[in-house]
Amino acid sequence: MAWTQRLARGGPAPAVGRAAGRRLRRLRLRPGQQSAPGRTRWLLALAAGAGTCLIVPQPAGLVAGAAVAAATELLLRRQEPAAVRLEREEAVGALAWAADLVAAALRAGVPLDGAVLAVAAALPGPLAVRLRRIGRSLRLGATPVEAWQHLADLPPAARLLAAVERSAASGTALAGALHRCADDLRADAGFRRQATAQRNAVLVVLPLGLCFLPAFVLAGLVPVVLAVLGEVL
Structure with a gap:
């Protein structure tokens, strides 16, 4: 378990054999179906x-x-199919909570691969699948940066991947970086909810405007224009 402790501290990973490399490539997330049947x-x-x-x-x-x-x-x-989009949104919603749990496990002295696999076993939903692949990749000898690429399809996880890369390169504590990323993810989620609420308010008013404007033109402007044209002609 010494090499997993080096991974948790951001140290170098051991060389991966051919068989382990093949197993690691099979762990890659297959891209979701991007079109209708x-x-x-x-x-x-x-x-x-x-x-x-x-x-x-x-x-x-x-x-x-x-x-x-x-x-x-x-x-x-x-x-993109609706099921794929909903699955990604569900994974994004649990990302901050998962980062906090992994950071707590690391602070308790659990190796990085064990911490990720423990959180994957505790969390339901599509994010658990990605976390299991991260943990298994780490056990097969992948570097933290390579293993955490299983979250690359989640746009909000870009900050998390950058924190892992900085930790692997400089040896800083990954637990503290994960806690900070979790706080940033919660703040970003709040901004997204606020923007969604504002957009929905505009969409609710839009049908009323589409009904009101033609009625205003027909009842208010057209009679005036016809009266003016009648006097002129």
Whole structure:
């Protein structure tokens, strides 16, 4: 366990053998499916193309329908599924709490890989999967910077990865850096919630404005314009 203690202090990791390296590569998170299911995607694209063919006169409708179908399929392929987005948001929501727990375990003298695996066993949800991969990567000989790349797909974790890199390079206490990152993550989450609330307030008022403005134009401006035109003409 001496090398795990060196990892916890940010020291160098031992060399990884070929078999361990292969196991480490298999631990990499596979990228989530980034598009809608193929059959559903093509059905929606064909429906959009058929609708365009019915609306646009022939033969231009065939060309327009094919273009709309291709554009629809490409757009749906690039869209992120809602399940993947919700999973990432859930992992981001638990990130600050996990950083605090790992830091507490490190302060108690637990090696870095053991601390991460203990937190992964205690936390439910998608973040636990990433933490388990981090802990297993550390036990296979990965450096802390390499192991914590399993959180690279979470944008708020960039600060956490930078803290791990600084700790591994300078030997500073990783526990203190994790506590500070947890505080920053909570502050960022508060700002995001406030921005979401403000955006939702605008979206709630928007339908009212879309209904009010045409009514104001028809009931207030149109009669005045017609009266003026009647007097002039």
